[in-house]
Amino acid sequence: xxxxxxxxxxxxxxxxxxxxxxxxxxxxxxxxxxxxxxxxxxxxxxxxxxxxxxxxxxxxxxxxxxxxxxxxxxxxxxxxxxxxxxxxxxxxxxxxxxxxxxxxxxxxxxxxxxxxxxxxxxxxxxxxxxxxxxxxxxxxxxxxxxxxxxxxxxxxxxxxxxxxxxxxxxxxxxxxxxxxxxxxxxxxxxxxxxxxxxxxxxxxxxxxxxxxxxxxxxxxxxxxxxxxxxxxxxxxxxxxxxxxxxxxxxxxxxxxxxxxxxxxxxxx
Ligand code: IPD
Ligand code: CA
Ligand code: CA
Numbered sequence: 305x306x307x308x309x310x311x312x313x314x315x316x317x318x319x320x321x322x323x324x325x326x327x328x329x330x331x332x333x334x335x336x337x338x339x340x341x342x343x344x345x346x347x348x349x350x351x352x353x354x355x356x357x358x359x360x361x362x363x364x365x366x367x368x369x370x371x372x373x374x375x376x377x378x379x380x381x382x383x384x385x386x387x388x389x390x391x392x393x394x395x396x397x398x399x400x401x402x403x404x405x406x407x408x409x410x411x412x413x414x415x416x417x418x419x420x421x422x423x424x425x426x427x428x429x430x431x432x433x434x435x436x437x438x439x440x441x442x443x444x445x446x447x448x449x450x451x452x453x454x455x456x457x458x459x460x461x462x463x464x465x466x467x468x469x470x471x472x473x474x475x476x477x478x479x480x481x482x483x484x485x486x487x488x489x490x491x492x493x494x495x496x497x498x499x500x501x502x503x504x505x506x507x508x509x510x511x512x513x514x515x516x517x518x519x520x521x522x523x524x525x526x527x528x529x530x531x532x533x534x535x536x537x538x539x540x541x542x543x544x545x546x547x548x549x550x551x552x553x554x555x556x557x558x559x560x561x562x563x564x565x566x567x568x569x570x571x572x
Contacts, residue, residue: 401422458488
């Protein structure tokens with residue numbers, strides 16, 4: 305295991321224990337953009353400890369973290385951090401949230417860790433080394449028919465102002481009559497696809513900290529992430545994508561396209 309991954313794991317576990325200790329104690333919620341886009345003191349405490357662990361090991365690296373933004377050291381390695389993915393769940397006492405940490409080199413994730421403190425599950429992957437849950441290799445499902453799938457999705461905070469972004473898609477996919485879940489932590493959603501609990505995930509308008517670790521985890525677990533039109537997805541291209549076991553990718557692209565026809569967007 306590389307030192308990068310060791311540091312990412314240590315940071316995620318340390319931050320996770322702060323979140324676990326703070327869970328269901330009183331916390332102060334502040335709205336960011338939109339009333340349900342929250343930040344608590346635990347997002348900040350988690351972020352502080354992650355950044356201090358990374359800085360101690362790699363003072364020369366750059367960092368992008370959700371709450372504090374960019375620390376640009378002009379390095380080809382950038383850490384991308386979501387210190388608490390699932391803040392709304394956390395703030396409402398729902399035990400589904402995670403810490404997500406990735407190291408990215410020239411735009412490509414080279415290692416990623418997603419830690420779910422309440423289930424004590426540590427998902428991690430390194431480029432070319434496979435994906436793991438604790439020390440066990442994980443793999444995507446081999447479900448080939450979309451009718452046999454269980455899928456997960458999420459909705460952006462601006463859905464009230466931009467319903468056309470995602471309402472048609474959820475309606476269209478729901479009409480396939482298959483189970484759909486919304487957990488509330490995009491990083492965990494992708495980790496669950498990587499570990500075979502879900503067959504696929506889709507969401508619009510995510511930020512790189514929501515999915516950078518998931519990207520390498522899923523790839524190393526045998527899955528694939530593409531744009532809604534099937535073209536290759538890269539971190540810099542934004543946050544609207546489809547993450548699947550690969551087998552159902554085509555069917556999901558068709559289902560999303562069909563949903564666009566059934567529920568056309570007024571603006572594109
Ligand atoms: C949110 C979660 C949620 C997704 C939102 C994200 P946050 O991240 O990942 O599942 O639907 O789009 O913004 O705000 O809890 O870090
Ligand atoms: Ca997030
Ligand atoms: Ca967050």
